[in-house]
Amino acid sequence: MRYDPQRHVWAALSITDVCSLLGRCPARWWLSGGWAIDHWLGAVSRQHGDIDVSTLRPGLPALLGSMPAQLRPIAAMSGRLLPLREHLDDPELRNIWIHDENRDRFVLQVNVEDGDESVWRYRRDPRIRLGWSSAVATVRGVPTGTLATQLLWKARDPRPQDEHDLSIADRLLLPEQRRWLRMAIRTAHPHSPWANDPPARG
Numbered sequence: 001m002r003y004d005p006q007r008h009v010w011a012a013l014s015i016t017d018v019c020s021l022l023g024r025c026p027a028r029w030w031l032s033g034g035w036a037i038d039h040w041l042g043a044v045s046r047q048h049g050d051i052d053v054s055t056l057r058p059g060l061p062a063l064l065g066s067m068p069a070q071l072r073p074i075a076a077m078s079g080r081l082l083p084l085r086e087h088l089d090d091p092e093l094r095n096i097w098i099h100d101e102n103r104d105r106f107v108l109q110v111n112v113e114d115g116d117e118s119v120w121r122y123r124r125d126p127r128i129r130l131g132w133s134s135a136v137a138t139v140r141g142v143p144t145g146t147l148a149t150q151l152l153w154k155a156r157d158p159r160p161q162d163e164h165d166l167s168i169a170d171r172l173l174l175p176e177q178r179r180w181l182r183m184a185i186r187t188a189h190p191h192s193p194w195a196n197d198p199p200a201r202g
Helices: 015-022 034-041 055-065 146-153 160-171 175-188
Strands: 031-032 050-058 073-076 081-085 095-100 105-115 119-121 129-131 138-139 140-144
Touching: 015 031, 031 034, 031 081, 034 050, 034 140, 034 146, 034 160, 050 055, 055 105, 073 138, 146 160
Parallel strands: 031 140, 050 105
Antiparallel strands: 031 050, 073 081, 073 095, 095 105, 105 119, 119 129, 138 140
């Protein structure tokens, strides 16, 4: 079915809820997106419509299998919500929405990213990679995507909320992280408005 924001309503889990849900999951997972940036900040800086975690494709069965029965995973592809069992092996599957059947609300988005045991790879340009310690860090007990990787995802076509996240995150970046982000944006997204005016926004 086609996604309809009037019908398909979100009631996103909190970070605490996500940790309770996935805390014992054996697969690699990490908080990502705008909530990851706010978690680094230690405060809620803007409204969030959803909450994201990321994982690698081999970890999907373990991650999804760790969820209670009322949380039903649905493939979100090209503006459509599709039965996951029919698309689990589709290489184009990159987003899974978790639907709470008891509340009839979507509560979590799972992003399928690239990498292996040694490195995280940027799905949009596999030339860009980082060791896991530079791609994901534990922040107040929560595995969290680093600021530079989250800003890279937002750099391709930044929306107003992405510009906000850049302004919030930039002051927390270390110089070497800022240099890496500048290189990564110019490599993967040379036409990004951030490519020629790389992060240094106060």
